[in-house]
Amino acid sequence: MQNILNYLKDNKARFIRELCDYVRFPSVSAQPVHRKDLEACARWLFQHCQKIGLQAELQPTAGNPIVLASTPRRNSSRKPHHLIYGHYDVQPPEPFDLWRSPPFEPRVQGNSLFGRGASDNKGQHLAHLNAVEAYLKTGSELPCDLTFVIEGEEEVGSKHLSDFLRDKRSRLRCDGIVISDTGLVSKKHPTLTYGLRGIAALELKLTGPSRDLHSGIFGGTVDNPAMVLCQLLAQLRDKKGRVAVPGFYDDVEPLTSFERKQLARLPFQERAYRKFLGVPKLLGERGFSPVEQRCARPTLEINGLTSGYQGEGSKTIIPAWASAKITMRLVPNQKPERVRELFVRRIRKICPPTVGLEFRAEHGGEPYVIAPQSRGAQAGLRALKKAFGREPVLMREGGSIPIVNAFKKILNADSLMLGLALPDDNAHSPNEKFDLEVFAKGMAMSAHLWQELAQD
């Protein structure tokens, strides 16, 4: 093991340079204009996998390609087989003006590498690739067979991954999946995530007059779609901070007292948290701690509002339409389709007859939990402890990795979530970064992990 860890140390500077090369691709899956960049990014990754000694393939899909890369193996191999999942696509960088340096010009400052995708998710799966490189280049025997599955559509709902998993089911048959796409509570709290929230996204559009109307000539006689939108959305949250959609909480599995105890172990300082987010006051569902609120309770968020004139100055109109982008975060055992249906039913019920109503379902993903006592989870906890030199914590994550459910369903395998993103990494925000110390510890964790998993 020591020569593997030495290799990782000796190549640190190159690993950072390679991460910079990787981050430089503006692989924004939500924006069709970046299709070519996604292809170029996938090609870079594919070539990188080949270079470090993996048997790599660039697999086309109906969307962005998937990079599939396996460790070389003998036919007689009876080692456990693990998949490592990651995604090379990134969130949109907008708004550009809030970035201190351009999102796709990676910049190392102190112990951080800034750039869109540095943490979510390029840096995290590169840590695993580097660990595997260390095994291969030092001639060390890998205790597991490994297959990397790195896709390009995670940020838009992994639309083509399930089909891909089904197609390659026999090749991808495995004992488990390792995913580093979650959070690390802090550098002092290496973290195993045993649950994720699900998601249901949709867009709601209200149509009023057939065109923007002069608010002087017509104002007073017709309804205003922007006002109706506000009145509808305002009714979706009650005074206790709960989602006011009838039936929304029906399928929610209550937190056990064991879980509430585990979550209470996690460090949380309200004042520092508030300051970090820059908000004057926190707000969450009454009766739950902030940690519970953000990882184990469902939410409804407005992600965007669009209506009428948004340019400089004023334009005296009644807008022809108004729209909102909505996501709901789900917890076990809520189902995205069911929750979306409840939402639509609610809006239809309270929408006045003065406007038209359109819905567009966007991506969805189910919530997920595994037993923290399972053998895979225990191996993950040991690897974390060895790499970070600290007792790891167990947590649930507020974000969603919908494909975890696809792995379970299609490959019948559980996912081990060993996240390397710090809370201040600004995932999905301007000035996203990746901590380079965590990058190094992540590589070591990965190197240990294959030993621990093989010992099972």
Place this chain on the structure above:
Amino acid sequence: MQNILNYLKDNKARFIRELCDYVRFPSVSAQPVHRKDLEACARWLFQHCQKIGLQAELQPTAGNPIVLASTPRRNSSRKPHHLIYGHYDVQPPEPFDLWRSPPFEPRVQGNSLFGRGASDNKGQHLAHLNAVEAYLKTGSELPCDLTFVIEGEEEVGSKHLSDFLRDKRSRLRCDGIVISDTGLVSKKHPTLTYGLRGIAALELKLTGPSRDLHSGIFGGTVDNPAMVLCQLLAQLRDKKGRVAVPGFYDDVEPLTSFERKQLARLPFQERAYRKFLGVPKLLGERGFSPVEQRCARPTLEINGLTSGYQGEGSKTIIPAWASAKITMRLVPNQKPERVRELFVRRIRKICPPTVGLEFRAEHGGEPYVIAPQSRGAQAGLRALKKAFGREPVLMREGGSIPIVNAFKKILNADSLMLGLALPDDNAHSPNEKFDLEVFAKGMAMSAHLWQELAQD
């Protein structure tokens, strides 16, 4: 008079070509990028005034220039002096994709000329210029001295006109102002407008977290500025369609029964109106007819909403801020400053401590009424009848021409509003047009008007 009317007929084709030339300037005052276009447009107008025989000047202001043009006069002149007001600036053309032909490439189709500004207001004041040209070019004696004041900032609140009027007070001393910037009920109902609504515009911005946040990682613990914006705005209209801002109606002068009778004379077909606007159902303040609602009752409209991600696909964020553009239409005797103050007070009162609050006051203008029995109004009614061959109607207009109050205050003169815009001219909307028959009748009306006003 006949040779003047003949001149107008004989030159009809050229007048339309000149209006096309004029509409071709994208003189959008709300958008700084068009500053040069505004200057070029003003210069064209100035040269046009010179060409038809007026003594014209291009007057600089701290904003866009004002074109000032007078009929030639002898020192001994004892004729009445009237001003003709207009504006060469136009509303923003957005959204472009709804225009059937480009907004600044005027297109004649049937009896209409399509283009941004064709009706509001280029075509309307050009009708007066053409009538004056007819007097001058046929060598006919003008019964009044006339001065055109055509500004370039009406659509952004006429910021520099008042100063200009004050500076030129002695030169602009006059017996009255003629403005064609209002509506014509229909071609069968030549219209004298005796009242206007005022306006108070403002922008409201709510600030939440210091940046867009990942709605999975943080969602559930912080308030969402877009949701708060919806909840605040939703509270500003009650179930009777009234503005729910305490004190908002305190200064509203009730409609007299004479006025309600006059307004009831105006043709109004709910079904056709609804169809024309493309709305499934009308909505207005309970207890008032649609005609009253849109010209004699105050309103509050959301003109635009902006928050979070508005691009393609979805972005799972809690937006850092949310904003709304608001205008309130006012009736006598509401004051814009007072109403804005009531609005701000209300929002401050109901805004939760989880977000920050910012206001920006935009333009404002007071409502206006004149006595329909006045001599000027009677002269206007006679000119309308002669040009259109129909009995004119008296109405109040829902739109705002804030400068009417400035004329009253600074020049102590009343404005005669003889509008030439048809209800389907799409002012402030895509596919704005000007009716060419009304254009011709407007010229004749103007030619008659100077006779009628001089007879007073």
